Amino acid sequence: MFGDYDVVGFDEMFAAPGLVRPHYAALHERLSTLGVHELERRHRLADLMMRNQGITFTVYGREQGIERIIPFDPAPRLIPAHEWERIENGLKQRVRALNLFLNDVYHDRKILRDGVVPYDLVLGASAFRRECVGLRVPRDVYIHVSGIDLVRDEDGTYLVLEDNGRTPSGVSYVLKNRQVMKQVFPFLFGRYNVRSIDDYAANLLETLRHIAPEDVDDPTIAVLTPGVYNSAYYEHTYLARQMGVELVEGRDLFLDDGRIHMKTIRGPKRVDVLYRRIDDDFLDPLTFRSDSRLGVAGMTGAYRAGRLGLANAIGTGVADDKGVYPFTPDIIRYYLKEDPILGIVETFRPPVPSHMNHILRNLDKLVVKAVDGSGGYGMLIGPASTAAEREEFAAKIRAHPRGYIAQPTLSLSRHPTFIDGKLEGRHIDLRPFVLYGEEIKVLPGGLTRVALPRGSLVVNSSQGGGTKDTWVLRGSGNEIINNRKCDDRSRDATVSESA
Amino acid sequence: MLSRVAENLYWISRYVERVENVARLLDVGFHLELDASVPVRESTELSPIEGVLTILACREAFERDRGATERDREHVLRFLTFDRHNPHSILAMLWRARENARATQEMLGGESWSQVNKLYLYLCSAKAHRRFAASPPRFFDGIKRACVLFDGLVDGSLPREEVFHFLQIGRYLERVNQIGRILTERLGDWNETTVEDRPARAIHWASLLRGCSAYEAYCRAHHERVDPRGVVEFLVLSPDFPRSMRFCVTKCRESAREITDSDDDEVRSEADRLLGRLDSRLRYIEVDEILGVGIVPFLAEIQEECDLVGDAIHSTYFYA
Numbered sequence: 158m159f160g161d162y163d164v165v166g167f168d169e170m171f172a173a174p175g176l177v178r179p180h181y182a183a184l185h186e187r188l189s190t191l192g193v194h195e196l197e198r199r200h201r202l203a204d205l206m207m208r209n210q211g212i213t214f215t216v217y218g219r220e221q222g223i224e225r226i227i228p229f230d231p232a233p234r235l236i237p238a239h240e241w242e243r244i245e246n247g248l249k250q251r252v253r254a255l256n257l258f259l260n261d262v263y264h265d266r267k268i269l270r271d272g273v274v275p276y277d278l279v280l281g282a283s284a285f286r287r288e289c290v291g292l293r294v295p296r297d298v299y300i301h302v303s304g305i306d307l308v309r310d311e312d313g314t315y316l317v318l319e320d321n322g323r324t325p326s327g328v329s330y331v332l333k334n335r336q337v338m339k340q341v342f343p344f345l346f347g348r349y350n351v352r353s354i355d356d357y358a359a360n361l362l363e364t365l366r367h368i369a370p371e372d373v374d375d376p377t378i379a380v381l382t383p384g385v386y387n388s389a390y391y392e393h394t395y396l397a398r399q400m401g402v403e404l405v406e407g408r409d410l411f412l413d414d415g416r417i418h419m420k421t422i423r424g425p426k427r428v429d430v431l432y433r434r435i436d437d438d439f440l441d442p443l444t445f446r447s448d449s450r451l452g453v454a455g456m457t458g459a460y461r462a463g464r465l466g467l468a469n470a471i472g473t474g475v476a477d478d479k480g481v482y483p484f485t486p487d488i489i490r491y492y493l494k495e496d497p498i499l500g501i502v503e504t505f506r507p508p509v510p511s512h513m514n515h516i517l518r519n520l521d522k523l524v525v526k527a528v529d530g531s532g533g534y535g536m537l538i539g540p541a542s543t544a545a546e547r548e549e550f551a552a553k554i555r556a557h558p559r560g561y562i563a564q565p566t567l568s569l570s571r572h573p574t575f576i577d578g579k580l581e582g583r584h585i586d587l588r589p590f591v592l593y594g595e596e597i598k599v600l601p602g603g604l605t606r607v608a609l610p611r612g613s614l615v616v617n618s619s620q621g622g623g624t625k626d627t628w629v630l631r632g633s634g635n636e637i638i639n640n641r642k643c644d645d646r647s648r649d650a651t652v653s654e655s656a
Numbered sequence: 657m658l659s660r661v662a663e664n665l666y667w668i669s670r671y672v673e674r675v676e677n678v679a680r681l682l683d684v685g686f687h688l689e690l691d692a693s694v695p696v697r698e699s700t701e702l703s704p705i706e707g708v709l710t711i712l713a714c715r716e717a718f719e720r721d722r723g724a725t726e727r728d729r730e731h732v733l734r735f736l737t738f739d740r741h742n743p744h745s746i747l748a749m750l751w752r753a754r755e756n757a758r759a760t761q762e763m764l765g766g767e768s769w770s771q772v773n774k775l776y777l778y779l780c781s782a783k784a785h786r787r788f789a790a791s792p793p794r795f796f797d798g799i800k801r802a803c804v805l806f807d808g809l810v811d812g813s814l815p816r817e818e819v820f821h822f823l824q825i826g827r828y829l830e831r832v833n834q835i836g837r838i839l840t841e842r843l844g845d846w847n848e849t850t851v852e853d854r855p856a857r858a859i860h861w862a863s864l865l866r867g868c869s870a871y872e873a874y875c876r877a878h879h880e881r882v883d884p885r886g887v888v889e890f891l892v893l894s895p896d897f898p899r900s901m902r903f904c905v906t907k908c909r910e911s912a913r914e915i916t917d918s919d920d921d922e923v924r925s926e927a928d929r930l931l932g933r934l935d936s937r938l939r940y941i942e943v944d945e946i947l948g949v950g951i952v953p954f955l956a957e958i959q960e961e962c963d964l965v966g967d968a969i970h971s972t973y974f975y976a
Contacts, residue, residue, distance in 0.1 A: 209770050209777070210769075210773070398766070403658060422662045422915070422972075
């Protein structure tokens with residue numbers, strides 16, 4: 158199974174070739190004894206479960222649209238308790254600081270006046286919403302839901318790669334992956350003491366209730382989706398179902414008497430809080446893009462008047478802007494007077510002349526990202542680029558320095574992944590999800606994305622990425638080596654056979 | 657409940673019901689055609705499977721598509737099963753049921769949604785085509801069962817609240833519609849004075865009952881032989897048989913009243929009023945009266961009433 162497994166860079170399972178990290182020992186043993194055919198069978202079972210439940214995203218282009226499931230890898234990623242504690246504290250610190258930053262840039266702008274972050278960077282960011290300047294949001298919370306992408310460098314240190322504070326998606330895959338894993342590998346869970354993620358929907362609901370208008374006792378909450386053709390539609394339905402709230406589209410809503418209402422079979426019903434999964438631009442055709450048919454005319458007015466809670470708040474994109482990213486450690490120090498617990502990736506900014514020189518001289522070694530790009534688009538990966546591509550990017554960077562950042566090419570940690578009948582190392586990242594309600598809560602684990610093509614560093618699902626279940630252990634994970642001798646191979650097999 | 661969601665639910669069950677009926681009709685038609693003793697009424701007579709084209713009102717579409725002379729059984733079956741461009745094909749109807757279900761899966765429940773989704777994905781698969789080629793009756797039987805399973809999941813998992821009642825209205829209104837169409841096609845040219853080849857005709861009536869899953873129940877209720885009068889009485893007026901028009905109308909009315917919360921005799925909505933009127937008519941009419949008016953005009957009237965009910969439901973709940 159692990160035959161000629163190659164250990165390159167930081168590997169999550171192996172400290173060195175043949176040397177399994179203690180917390181992975183039980184999983185390693187399990188995978189080794191399971192055998193290729195059995196693992197393949199369970200892999201197929203997992204795929205079938207996903208497909209039958211409609212956990213798909215749609216790739217458009219042809220007549221019907223092609224439905225794909227995001228490839229699911231059956232080898233879970235393990236994070237021992239002490240590692241997770243650090244991540245969790247780091248994420249809480251980070252989200253708290255970014256939230257203070259948003260409140261500041263839409264009101265007093267102290268951080269800009271004190272020269273910690275350049276004015277033009279913030280006010281010129283495409284995600285900055287001048288319509289929200291001076292707008293008080295409920296409880297001063299902006300980023301209710303965030304998904305913060307972490308990677309590990311060659312030493313295994315966790316670094317923040319990107320903050321997603323607009324409408325981050327992927328949490329339904331976290332929850333579904335867990336369900337599938339429990340059915341496909343029921344007994345392995347028993348050996349590892351894995352932290353539960355079942356309360357995510359309840360916590361999300363609590364977070365949303367927290368921002369209801371103050372004069373409403375029993376708020377009506379709804380999830381606002383762009384509709385069935387959105388690639389994350391499955392997630393929207395899943396979350397609405399798990400929270401027991403309505404899933405609405407813009408055409409179900411209208412403004413009346415200063416509040417948002419939904420059209421029901423018994424006439425209009427007031428809506429107090431929207432968990433909106435529509436971008437700022439499309440929320441309200443009267444305030445933002447006038448060609449939007451996804452939003453509700455007049456929504457911003459209700460929001461401004463405090464008669465509607467929105468999660469996330471409008472204009473949060475300025476906090477996860479790639480141009481602001483290099484300043485996030487300073488933002489944390491400025492507001493919290495603490496050192497950042499989680500580092501960021503070293504980042505060069507073309508507007509700084511010395512950085513510009515460095516970038517242009519080292520384009521073949523760097524990753525260049527467009528500040529407004531996302532999802533792996535608009536990127537130059539230096540080591541994999543052609544001279545022509547580098548020329549093109551050099552010209553773009555010179556013409557528009559504010560539009561780009563550059564980072565050294567990270568190797569990203571690798572994890573055994575089931576590819577064509579054996580386990581091979583593939584690069585992974587981690588997107589944990591953070592909820593900011595009355596307090597800040599981090600879902601234990603998160604979405605581990607894996608770049609399936611050999612050597613690829615791009616984990617986005619739109620670019621051939623897959624996912625893994627992520628297990629946060631209650632202990633160090635070292636204590637479970639061989640402490641249960643029972644042969645659960647046969648037990649696992651019987652259970653999934655009858656499932 | 658959102659108006660959009662109510663409308664989606666109503667259409668999901670209408671489409672699933674229609675798919676089930678098409679599958680059953682094709683299954684029964686196929687069996688009948690395999691019998692060497694199939695009676696040919698006249699030379700222009702349609703085969704049982706071609707009759708399904710008439711029942712579904714897509715004969716013209718088929719002739720446009722394949723030409724008026726094309727009478728290959730295989731083509732008709734494929735046109736009614738796998739043709740995406742025929743809006744009445746099983747595949748096309750399931751696609752619509754699925755898109756409606758996708759948009760309401762949080763109300764419908766995971767299991768019921770998954771059932772529609774699975775069935776649709778199966779129909780798109782190579783496996784479905786292989787099964788079809790190997791044995792059409794078994795293939796159609798499988799589809800019929802998958803639809804019944806959907807009904808079962810709905811019945812067994814949903815609280816008797818609005819979601820359930822909109823599904824119920826859709827299902828039973830569609831069923832009345834289908835029974836009407838089947839009877840019209842199969843009994844259209846019949847009258848009591850026709851001189852008949854009795855044994856051959858009996859096969860015809862029996863297949864009509866089978867097309868409504870009614871054969872065995874009919875035999876238990878009417879011990880004498882199968883005749884058109886008994887068939888009409890059973891499929892239109894039976895109070896207990898779940899595929900009789902009267903039964904379906906009563907179910908529709910129950911659900912419509914649940915939605916409007918009317919537990920007294922007062923009429924609470926236009927849909928309730930129309931269903932109540934139709935219900936009384938089917939309750940108190942006699943089979944001889946129906947035959948007196950003529951079965952076809954009678955069924956056309958019922959159809960019209962049902963269309964009015966559909967309109968009333970739309971204007972009351974979906975476009976409120």
